[in-house]
Amino acid sequence: MKIGIPKEIKNNENRVGMTPAGVLELSKKGHEVYVQSTAGDFSGFDDKDYHAAGATILPSIDRVYEVSDMIVKVKEPIEQEYGLIKENQIVFTYFHFASNQNLTEAMMRSKSVCIAYETVEDKDGTLPLLTPMSEVAGRMAIQQGAKYLEKPVKGKGLLLGGVPGVPPGKVLVLGAGVVGIQAAKMAAGLGAQVTVLDVNMNRLRHVNDIMPSHVVTEFSNEYNIRKHLKTTDLVVGGVLITGAKAPKLVTRDMLKTMQPGAVIVDVAVDQGGCIETTRPTTHEDPAYIIDDIVHYCVANMPGAVPYTSTLALTNVTLPYILKLADAGWEKACDHDPLLAKGLNIVKGAIVYDPILEAFGWDETYA
Incomplete structure (x- = not known):
């Protein structure tokens, strides 16, 4: 098969869809890999690395799409790429269709085969292709949240870990999944007081088992969320419903109960966000303020650490x-029902129900 690795063109997306090590494994099995020139530069891999691994370097994104049977990317195609995608071409990447109707309709028109990293599932219901980026984003949420609590960037002027004689900051983590656990781990490491909310008691028990005593858990409901928002310095939104829009757990009216200069980092922004006032931002312009609350809602947080992220993703x-x-998408998905769950749109038809539900469409929509 001919596999294409285009350069990511989303704002400040510095990752690349595959490392030279991945190219080598494909080349050894007789597949042809085409990499757009400079695609890996920001991740620490130059054209010479890819060429040595067996790739053919192409000068433009157009050529990569033109010659490839399968496109392997990091982020969803953006508008400039819609017209490059061919009928029957496999596109394997993060899509997050449920939060982007324009993208969904464009991919339907392309009649391509869209396989979404974020909906491939393991037998236990975990999401193996989303997990490493969730780990990165969860850890970064605390790193960025601590930064935006500083006064020069309009935060409340608080050091998250405190100092002797001064209490540390309070962190509220919504969701005890991969993002939430990684965020809690980083916040706890800084010495913050951390509360983790979730509706899944097994997850809360797991957090209690693995975290230090200054990380506490509570059942997630509106009452508890409102209670904690009054005193919380940093809120991390880490709620995920596989392939569907995230529920809005923090509403606009709740912001008025928070302390001015508090920070929200909504990692769920790719799926529409779990904060009502969330809107996607970029690394170039990452934050905005509503009701004196700083919002950091970058939709590709791991893109800021592309070396780590690209290695973790290719793994x-x-x-x-x-x-x-090796097998083509039909045979591969027939033989692996867990990979088949990654099928979102096939030749113009939506085959993943949460996308239909997100837009209020029925199965006849095409």
Whole structure:
């Protein structure tokens, strides 16, 4: 199979869809890999690295799409790429369709085969291709949240870990999944007081088992959220419903109960956000203020640490890329029902129900 690795063109997206190590594994099995020139520069991999691994370097994104049977990316195609995607071409990337109707309709028109990293599932219901980026984003949420609590960026002027004689900051984590656990771990490491909310008692028990005593858990409901928002310095939104829009747990009216200069980092922004006032931002212009509350809602947070992120992503995507390249998408998905859950749009038809539900469409919509 001919596999294309285009350069990411989303704002400040510095990751690349595959490392030279991944290219080498594909080349060894007889597949042809085409990499757009400079695609890996910001992740620490130059054209010479890819060429040495067996890739053909192409000068433009147009050529990569033109010659490839399968496109392997990091982020969803943006408008400039819509016209480059061919009928029957496999596109394997993060899509997050439920929060983007324009993208959904564009991919339907392309009649391509869209396989979403974020909906491939393991037998236990975990999301192996989303997990590493959730780990990165959860840790970064505290790193960025601590920064935006500083007064020069309009935060309340608080050091999250405190100092002797001065209490540390309070962190509220919404969701005890991968993002939430990683955020709690980082916040606890800084010495913050951390509260983790979730509706899944098994997850809360897990947090209690693995975290230090200054990380506490509570059942998630509106009453508890409102209670904690009054004193919380940093809120991390880490709620995920696989393939669907995130529920709005913090409403606009709740912001008025928070302390001026408090910070919200909504990691769920890719799926529409779990804060009502969330809107996607970029690394170029990452934050905005509503009702004196700083919002950091960058939709591709791991793009700021592309070396770490690209290595982590290729570690988990490569086995699936090899299956798709070796067998084609139909046989690969027939043989692997967990990979088949990644199928979102096939030749113009939506085959993943949460997307239909997100837009209020029925199964006849095409």
